[in-house]
Amino acid sequence: MIKNISNKIYVIENELAANSTLIIGKKGNILIDTSLFPKKAMKIKQFSKDISGKDISLVINTHYHPDHTFGNSAFDCPIVSHKLTREFMKQMDENYLKQLKLEDIEIKLPNVVFENYFEYEDGIKLVIYSGPGHTLDSSYIHIESENIIIAGDTIITDIHPEIVPDSDLELWINTLENMPKVSNIIPGHGKIGNKEDIDKMIDYLEKIKQMKSGNINAYKLENDPNFKNRKHPELLKWSLENLLPS
Numbered sequence: 341m342i343k344n345i346s347n348k349i350y351v352i353e354n355e356l357a358a359n360s361t362l363i364i365g366k367k368g369n370i371l372i373d374t375s376l377f378p379k380k381a382m383k384i385k386q387f388s389k390d391i392s393g394k395d396i397s398l399v400i401n402t403h404y405h406p407d408h409t410f411g412n413s414a415f416d417c418p419i420v421s422h423k424l425t426r427e428f429m430k431q432m433d434e435n436y437l438k439q440l441k442l443e444d445i446e447i448k449l450p451n452v453v454f455e456n457y458f459e460y461e462d463g464i465k466l467v468i469y470s471g472p473g474h475t476l477d478s479s480y481i482h483i484e485s486e487n488i489i490i491a492g493d494t495i496i497t498d499i500h501p502e503i504v505p506d507s508d509l510e511l512w513i514n515t516l517e518n519m520p521k522v523s524n525i526i527p528g529h530g531k532i533g534n535k536e537d538i539d540k541m542i543d544y545l546e547k548i549k550q551m552k553s554g555n556i557n558a559y560k561l562e563n564d565p566n567f568k569n570r571k572h573p574e575l576l577k578w579s580l581e582n583l584l585p586s
């Protein structure tokens with residue numbers, strides 16, 4: 341499902357595969373996250389051409405996870421990411437692909453990297469900020485003129501977020517607290533949200549932290565509205581397994 345937030349921003353929504361965001365620039369368009377499937381990335385490429393007559397001239401990966409990067413091979417333009425994203429993707433070997441049952445994927449690494457932030461302007465100005473927490477390489481994109489943040493998996497709306505073995509809850513909360521309070525949030529997964537979703541994510545992660553330290557039990561967590569109202573409870577189970585190794 342494709343939603344346009346303004347005449348410059350289109351979100352290609354995906355419930356379990358990640359959202360991709362297309363930004364209409366002046367000379368070319370910008371794509372944030374390329375989905376798990378090169379075929380789907382090719383469709384987005386075509387959509388870019390159909391909607392604006394322009395090709396995608398810059399790709400951004402918000403972090404290394406396959407559902408945000410495996411469509412990279414569909415693009416010949418510069419691919420920007422945090423420097424750790426490139427490092428983590430370099431470590432994806434045959435075994436990694438085998439585990440995912442995605443042996444035919446050509447991994448295409450980002451070829452422009454940054455450490456703290458990266459600015460880009462082509463009729464529209466965007467700034468990519470390092471925002472560690474979900475993973476150490478996580479980044480988010482702020483477009484001030486559109487009052488929007490494209491959050492990657494730092495913010496997930498209406499489904500449970502994925503807390504992975506390399507998530508850092510303290511860093512994650514810190515990143516959320518420092519985010520600009522904008523009107524529109526495009527999450528890594530889930531429906532388009534607003535600034536309240538920043539607070540909901542902080543609340544969610546704070547409660548997970550309390551559970552980890554034994555101050556909230558699983559029953560209370562499952563009945564909390566910020567947990568109960570999110571879809572895919574199996575993701576919560578999976579996150580807790582990642583956090584509380586037996």
Ligand SMILES: [Zn+2]
Nearest residue numbers: 403405493502
């Ligand atoms: Zn992720």
